[in-house]
Amino acid sequence: MAEMPAASGLDLELRADLADAFGEKEPATPIPTSAPVARRKPIRQAAADIASSPVRTVAVACRQHTAVTLAVTARGLVRRRATGSQIIEETADWQFPDAVAPWVHVG
Structure with a gap:
């Protein structure tokens, strides 16, 4: 039975496919990293204070095994x-x- 690819491998493939679809050389998608809770809390509070502009477009992409x-x-x-x-x-x-x-x- 074939091994399922690791999640990080699927993420890289999906990013590359999105870059191809939108004609970008380097994908402009963020790569999440973990941070300690003490560091995340002030960032979340600061982000909550920032006024956000209305969302114009939402793209949802996923791979289905x-x-x-x-x-x-x-x-x-x-x-x-x-x-x-x-x-x-x-x-x-x-x-x-x-x-x-x-x-x-x-x-």
Whole structure:
């Protein structure tokens, strides 16, 4: 099974995709960093005092992970794809061959 990429890897990919979409060479999105609580509190108080201008545009972007599973079952090969809350299942039923493959009798 393939490993899911780390969140930081997805963030970098998303930033690069946004930069491509808006024709920017370097993405202009902030990178969050953690700070101690003692440092965050005065910054939040100062930010609350600043008058903000009305929001003109809000962009929401996210990546949605898609999982694909392939299984050998009694009814045939089953491929199940999960995208968000949607699940799509496709089945290739077992069939009897018209002739036996030549390599079956070798060895």
